Each structure stands twice: as C-alpha cells, then as structure tokens.
Amino acid sequence: MLRDVLEILATTPEKVRREIASMSPHELKASPAPGKWSVRRVLAHLEDVEEVGMRQRLEAMVTSDRPTLAAFDQEARVDAMHYDGKDPRRTLASWERQRRANVRWLRRLKPAQFKRRGLHEKVGEISVEELVTEWAFHDLGHLKQILEIKRYALYPRMGNMQAFYQLT
Numbered sequence: 001m002l003r004d005v006l007e008i009l010a011t012t013p014e015k016v017r018r019e020i021a022s023m024s025p026h027e028l029k030a031s032p033a034p035g036k037w038s039v040r041r042v043l044a045h046l047e048d049v050e051e052v053g054m055r056q057r058l059e060a061m062v063t064s065d066r067p068t069l070a071a072f073d074q075e076a077r078v079d080a081m082h083y084d085g086k087d088p089r090r091t092l093a094s095w096e097r098q099r100r101a102n103v104r105w106l107r108r109l110k111p112a113q114f115k116r117r118g119l120h121e122k123v124g125e126i127s128v129e130e131l132v133t134e135w136a137f138h139d140l141g142h143l144k145q146i147l148e149i150k151r152y153a154l155y156p157r158m159g160n161m162q163a164f165y166q167l168t
C-alpha cells in the first residue's frame with residue numbers, strides 16, 4: 001500500500017540531482033522573486049527535514065507510545081541552521097546519504113508499525129503511515145519548486161512572449 005510512497009522517497013534525490021546538474025553556483029543561490037527560496041535553501045531545508053522533521057519523529061512513534069511531536073518552524077530554521085551558508089552540492093550529497101539509509105529503515109518496518117500513532121503539537125494525531133505519505137508529498141512539492149525556480153529564470157529572456165504568462 002505504501003509502494004508508491006516508498007518509490008517517490010527512493011527516487012526524489014536523483015531527480016533533484018538531475019535538475020540541478022547544470023546549474024552554476026550563481027544560479028543555485030539565486031532567488032526567483034523577492035522572498036522566494038533559492039535552490040540552495042530548498043536543498044538545506046530538505047536535508048534538515050530529513051532528520052529532524054521525519055526520521056526523528058518516525059522513530060519516536062515506532063519506539064514510544066503516542067509521543068508528542070514538536071512542530072517544525074521552517075522559516076525560523078532558515079536562519080537558525082544557516083541554510084544560506086551551506087554548499088549546495090555537499091548538502092545534496094548528505095541528503096542523498098541520509099535518504100538511502102531512511103528508505104532502508106522504512107522498508108524494514110512491519111505493517112503494524114505503520115499504524116502506530118503520535119500527537120503532533122499543531123495538527124493532532126497522526127500515524128506513521130500518514131507521516132510517511134506526507135513525506136513523499138513534501139518531496140514532490142519541493143521538486144516542483146525547483147522546476148519553478150528554473151522556469152522563472154527563463155522568463156526575462158522571452159521578450160514579448162512574456163505576455164502569455166502571469167508569474168505568481
């Protein structure tokens with residue numbers, strides 16, 4: 001039942017790697033619009049979420065009964081964890097390593113462990129299965145965000161054809 005979810009989790013890093021392969025250091029640091037995240041920031045966020053947002057919470061739910069799960073303030077962590085000082089390619093390599101280990105760990109979980117629950121301090125009760133599903137949903141959202149950053153970078157070079165598109 002989680003086959004599709006685990007497949008997404010197993011393959012997102014290689015999709016991200018392919019998307020950023022030809023980007024220059026400058027492009028990786030560029031924000032597509034005021035207040036929007038750069039690819040570097042997205043990568044740092046993915047690496048941060050991997051351990052603190054996902055693995056630690058899932059382990060807590062598997063190993064203790066209905067643990068309280070702390071909320072994750074993603075905007076606060078941009079500064080607190082110095083996302084904009086990180087080397088994007090190192091961050092990607094570190095995230096890939098963690099993801100491989102995490103997918104191996106998930107594949108060893110028993111069906112009953114996917115049903116275990118925790119109490120998220122903001123949204124209430126969630127199960128391991130629901131959090132793992134949200135993890136894949138989160139992956140695809142950030143993959144889409146990286147595509148959007150690349151897409152926006154082309155806009156200034158389109159001349160009058162810009163008229164057909166409204167950037168949001």
Ligand code: NI
Nearest residue numbers: 045074138142
């Ligand atoms: Ni996110």
